[in-house]
Amino acid sequence: MLQYIKDVRAEMKHVSWPSRRQTAVYTLVVILVSLATASYLGLWDYIFTTIIERVI
Secondary structure, three states, X not given: OHHHHHXXXXXXXXXXXXXXXXXXXXXXXXXXXXXXXHHHHHXXXXXXXXXXXXXX
């Protein structure tokens, strides 16, 4: 177990962590893409629901 922890610590030193600014920008991008996708799918859902209600 001790060797495992040493290996994990050594491996974590090789990780390239994003800066605070990069993290904020990537988070904003994810939120914006999620909102755009939700709006797009919501619009199509509204269109198809309206069509189905008029047909039925």
